[in-house]
Amino acid sequence: MRTVLGLCLAAGAAAVFLGCGASGSGGRQVDITQAKDGCTPTSIQATAGEKLDLMVKNESGEDYEIEGIDGAKLEEAIIPEGRTRSVGYDVPGSGGTTKLKCYIPGGVSTIIEVQAGGGSTTPEPGAKEISNGFAGGAVAGSTVEVSLGEYTVNADPPSVSAGEVEFLATNVGKEVHELYVLKPKDNGYDVVGEVEHIEAGGSGSMTLKMAPGEYTLACLIAAGESGSTVDHFKEGMHTPFEVR
Secondary structure, three states: OOOOOOOOOOOOOOOEOOOOOOOEOOEEEEEEEEEOOEEEOOEEEOOOOOEEEEEEEEOOOOOEEEEEEOOOOOOOEEEOOOOEEEEEEEOOOOOOEEEEEEEOOOOOEEEEEEEOOOOOOOOOOOOOOOOOOOOOOOOOOEEEEEEEEOOEEEEEOOEEOOEEEEEEEEEOOOOOEEEEEEEEEOOEEEEEEEEEEEOOOOEEEEEEEEOOEEEEEEOOOOOOOOOOOOOOOOOOOEEEEEEO
16 A cells, blocks of 8 residues: 555545645555445545545445446445455546445445535446346357336246356336345345346346356335435335346
């Protein structure tokens, strides 16, 4: 970790970390702490086009993730419990406010706003992500049609045989939704795959290689994400799913 010079200031519960010291090749360092009740700071002041080195420290006792949402280009990063990870983020040259989601899958979520002044960032319509290395023209052994609404997840069929499984997600609601495939563990969930930001009336898909076991299909949109005022998972937007 680089030497930090000067003083960093925090403002209230939504502390603004301005970062200190010289910027290295990874950019200006900004400290982010992940705790049981969420992440701090919730606001970061930056300049348009600036490179940031997010030094993310997990003190929660559970695995955390951080990623860009609503159009912010930050790939998902996992920070195991008790670890610190450096994550680079390029602030858009157009400025404006972009959002990072710092969360425990199926648990607490915090939206961190990166404020660079001027302009705005909007989500890509129908943006989606295919995880677990099964992108493109993979042929699935099973197909599961998943219907997403306010605030329900319905899978047809609710169980399949182990192997390659194609998930076809359709948003039948009026809000933006997403589909996560989660694997329960002692202190939460592991993310197996995800299709993000499915607009109302839109759809997305992913193909995953699934081992036998119990899973959960869920929407993890948090309050403040994609225009939502509620946490979709906490509103009951999840359902069990079995792989035989």
